[in-house]
Amino acid sequence: MTRPIRIGLQLQPQHADYADIRRTVAAAEEAGTDIVFNWDHFYPLSGDPDGKHFECWTMLGAWAEATSRVEIGALVTCNSYRNPDLLADMARTVDHMSGGRLILGIGAGWFQRDYDEYGYDFGTPGSRLADLAQALPRITARWAELNPPPTRDIPILIGGGGEKKTLRCTAEHANIWHAFGDLETFTRKSAILDQHCADMGRDPAEIERSVGVQRSPDEIGDALVEAGATLFTVGQDGPDYDLGLLKEWIAWRDARR
Template identity: 60%
Template sequence: MLTDTPVRLGVQIQPQHVTYSEMRDAVRRLEDMGVDILFNWDHFFPLTGDPDGSHFESWTMLGAWAEQTERVEFGALVNCNSYRNPDLQADMARTIDHMSAKGGEGRFILGTGAGWFQKDYDEYGYEFGTPGTRLDDLAEGLARIHARWDALKPPPTRKIPVMIGGKGEQKTLRLVARYADYWHSFVHPEELPHKLSVIEKWAQREGRDTSTLILSNELARRTEEGADQLFDGGVRLFTLAFRGPDYDYDLVRSWLAWRDAKNGGRP
């Protein structure tokens, strides 16, 4: 578990109930404000509010962000593995990685998970299965993604970081131990020691060193005291849900100030 890395703030721009121009403006403003990572999510319909309201697709948007932004890292929080062939996911990720490089390394993060929102599957004709089958598909998919990255020409500009979301101890955390650079969850501070012990148990079986694993957690409905507790538990990436069209930039500023204080006054 990596705790000597600076605290970073990721903002998840929810692609629902807004116009694309409003999201484009939010991307520009958030990057200019100094946010570290921008996320969207990988669904086909709104998760809150009017279930038939406006909504936009994730990967297409990420390609646009690769061109629009200059500094910020970005990805989906999280991609749904079920919707796309794993080799295609790897190729899309590699392409977006190159699009975002701007003369240096790419800035794309592959956040991924097993999927859970049944309406996405039913409306778009995907087999929903069970939590177990979806997690098995994710395990197969991650293996194929890494194999495809090794075969693509040109390869990615860097080792594309992988973020895995979830907390299930028998399958999800084993995949975290095997593949993840970031583990994202919503667990409470008091749960972290146990979950980390499970990850370490799986890491020993997988023969992988997880000392560089970065812990990620959500700031929604948390106070600074709650965020401090997560920080003390080892979390270093804090994500903030960002809802439009009335975006609360003051809230982002307050968490950026908290981040900078944690980093000794440095952004």
């Protein structure tokens, strides 16, 4: 299976006014990015821990109306924060609002302050991963029952690199796997994902490989493609969203076509 190279932006919704976020989404779409992600947290992850911050899914609903071409999604939704059936309905609704451009990015959750401040049970890494494994079949089952159903088979992106549980869950349920770490880590964990797919009889080529990038494509792009990555996402923090690196990756993508 030959996949096109795609470029994403993770627009981190912290330390910025919403007007700045909205302008950056429009600029990223105009520049030619393929996907714009946010993230699912309630507080900043860097800088002033009590700085400006906005909620994930209401923002995605606004982006669905404010954009016309790019896919949108969270990198990633925390499974713990919403009932899986509710999340399925939210995703179906944003899918319709966007004309079929939603990606459901999801993970087990990790940022303890979100849990403590908003009254969720933090549990353990094992319990959160078990909850994610139970939630994914409920989400897909709910999509089948909704009227109207989603406009398409909503792609599921799972982020994380846990070798025994997260990657097995990815092999079972995901269309996209988002990796964290350097080239060596990506290559090793991608091979583990391939083995999980083989163990359950799934073609590993069905899962798109995604990776976050913070260096020039001239430095790392070709090596990551050779390792199997086809979706490259640049993270940008507020309030001054600099799209220079994103545009480098877009130009690199276009030069390969």
